[in-house]
Amino acid sequence: MFIQEHNCETGEITQRALTAEEIAQRQAEYETEQEAKTSKAQARQALLDKLGITEDEAKLLLGGN
Amino acid sequence: MAITKATASSIAPAAKGDLVVGSATNDAAILAVGTNDYVLTAASGEATGLKWAAAAGGGWTSIASGTLSGTSVSMQSISGTYYELVLYINNPYVNTATGLLVRINNDSGLVYSSNWVYADTTAWSNMSGKTGVNWWIASNASGALPTSTSTLSGFMRLPNYAASTGYKVFQLGGWGNTANWGGGAGGIGLSHYEGGSGAITRIDILTENGTSTFSGGTYALYGLK
Numbered sequence: 001m002f003i004q005e006h007n008c009e010t011g012e013i014t015q016r017a018l019t020a021e022e023i024a025q026r027q028a029e030y031e032t033e034q035e036a037k038t039s040k041a042q043a044r045q046a047l048l049d050k051l052g053i054t055e056d057e058a059k060l061l062l063g064g065n
Numbered sequence: 066m067a068i069t070k071a072t073a074s075s076i077a078p079a080a081k082g083d084l085v086v087g088s089a090t091n092d093a094a095i096l097a098v099g100t101n102d103y104v105l106t107a108a109s110g111e112a113t114g115l116k117w118a119a120a121a122g123g124g125w126t127s128i129a130s131g132t133l134s135g136t137s138v139s140m141q142s143i144s145g146t147y148y149e150l151v152l153y154i155n156n157p158y159v160n161t162a163t164g165l166l167v168r169i170n171n172d173s174g175l176v177y178s179s180n181w182v183y184a185d186t187t188a189w190s191n192m193s194g195k196t197g198v199n200w201w202i203a204s205n206a207s208g209a210l211p212t213s214t215s216t217l218s219g220f221m222r223l224p225n226y227a228a229s230t231g232y233k234v235f236q237l238g239g240w241g242n243t244a245n246w247g248g249g250a251g252g253i254g255l256s257h258y259e260g261g262s263g264a265i266t267r268i269d270i271l272t273e274n275g276t277s278t279f280s281g282g283t284y285a286l287y288g289l290k
Binding site for chain 2: 001002003004006007008009011013015016018021023025026027029030033037038040061065
């Protein structure tokens with residue numbers, strides 16, 4: 001895996017391999033993102049359950065007009 | 066330079082737009098009108114010290130362009146001398162389906178908010194909670210890039226990108242192509258970055274999962290002066 005770096009001052013384009021640390025960091029970032037997404041979905045479902053309505057019904061309530 | 070009646074009459078303008086100007090020998094001379102839309106510019110190397118020339122500056126300037134490659138493309142050392150930036154991506158595709166993110170100043174925090182309206186929907190879809198601006202150039206409803214060459218494209222506008230204070234707000238457009246909508250579908254998005262208040266000097270285009278690589282497509286960054 002590599003990154004393409006484009007220096008906008010000089011116009012120079014270089015490619016270099018990602019370091020092991022960079023690869024690990026990218027994977028950790030993605031996992032954090034996925035965990036946040038899951039957590040948000042769970043919170044949304046918990047609220048729907050508390051209100052006793054479905055997601056479609058919630059959309060109907062918030063959709064306006 | 067003093068222009069006497071005699072010299073004035075001898076150098077009387079002979080054509081529409083002629084200017085009477087002083088020359089290096091303190092004589093009066095005629096400077097003929099320039100090309101349409103040119104402006105009068107000081108030019109010490111000219112006999113009259115003046116010339117007609119195209120107006121300098123203004124318009125869009127190409128800052129960076131190239132082919133999408135690797136797991137990310139990083140545009141660095143972006144000058145802060147423009148009013149705003151616009152980034153175009155054309156025909157991107159990857160080896161393994163995943164989303165497309167744009168990261169500001171290499172900030173990988175969950176500090177980006179993106180909302181989209183696309184296809185025939187009327188409600189905004191919230192694509193927040195990402196480690197970059199989520200750019201909807203997609204081949205399926207979940208927002209993944211295609212895995213083969215296509216005609217998908219998008220733009221991202223970054224006004225006030227060089228401001229040293231405040232959040233940065235972005236306007237986005239994208240084109241998707243999914244079976245869900247019977248072919249192509251356009252989308253428009255609004256996004257903001259609240260990770261830092263400094264000027265934007267680096268923009269990274271990256272595959273969301275960090276392991277997919279770009280198989281093709283192009284990027285182009287322009288600045289408005």
